[in-house]
């Protein structure tokens with residue numbers, strides 16, 4: 252089993268990665284269960300496919316649980332579902348010493364973490380991510396949020412989990428499209444600052460997508476290590492280091508907003524198209540060799556991910572997409588920094604980007 256520590260000063264926590272961990276959850280969660288009980292938040296899909304095995308393990312360890320089901324999908328990151336969740340936690344007489352367990356993908360983790368942050372001014376929570384995207388990205392680092400009418404993740408807080416339990420075996424039941432969306436975030440770590448990991452992805456993509464256990468473990472552990480390192484360096488995204496994790500997200504969130512956060516374009520697909528756009532925009536600005544941008548698109552396409560506006564099902568003008576970007580949390584003092592790249596593994600935060608130029612670039616991209 253891999254054990255990666257997120258080294259936050261005074262509040263370090265472990266990310267345990269191992270095959271079959273879901274079946275041993277009771278053993279690992281016993282120390283976190285006040286009076287032998289855990290409050291589980293999951294969704295209707297995971298409730299059917301993973302909760303039974305998870306719950307059996309808790310029972311075998313002498314723990315009891317109560318569970319709350321969210322609807323599956325991005326739509327659950329809403330004020331209405333947050334209210335229902337908070338009401339449920341209070342109806343269960345939650346105490347601040349309790350641990351809430353987020354069992355599910357990024358949506359479950361994000362809304363549960365935010366509820367844990369606000370209920371009784373802060374309760375503990377544990378992440379048990381069941382999608383690749385949540386395992387390699389959203390379960391680690393403490394970004395929690397719901398969406399608002401104005402955009403994605405605009406209402407939230409930093410609230411770190413006490414523990415993250417990752418079982419790659421649960422990915423066996425993940426639909427192929429979901430696996431692809433998580434893979435976009437795996438590739439992101441190579442593109443940020445680890446060219447050798449991008450090379451590894453190019454070599455091992457087929458094994459990874461086919462479910463090879465070693466390839467999966469390597470990709471997940473390598474991604475979590477990268478995320479833990481970056482989060483420990485800049486927990487609250489104040490110095491620009493953590494902003495690197497947002498590669499592809501400025502474009503990606505705009506595409507998601509344009510498609511209504513629907514199944515038309517899943518989050519990881521928006522990030523994939525966003526990374527391809529960020530690399531091509533970096534070429535246009537003279538930062539990045541065209542060969543590197545091509546490699547990125549070819550690789551993402553191999554995973555079945557969109558790399559153009561057309562493939563992302565977006566037909567908006569550049570101006571309309573820039574309008575969505577103006578809600579980005581990186582915007583400060585009227586300017587919006589962009590994650591661009593000097594090449595694969597050489598991402599940087601550009602603070603001098605002219606939004607009219609971005610709009611013109613996106614208008615050209617419409618014909619691609």
Ligand SMILES: O=C(O)C(=O)C[C@@H](O)[C@H](O)[C@H](O)COP(=O)(O)O
Pocket residue numbers: 388389392394403404436488493494496497500580
């Ligand atoms: O953890 C981070 O920091 C990230 O930016 C990781 C992203 O992949 C993730 O999607 C995150 O939730 C986006 O954050 P946001 O601040 O752009 O909402």
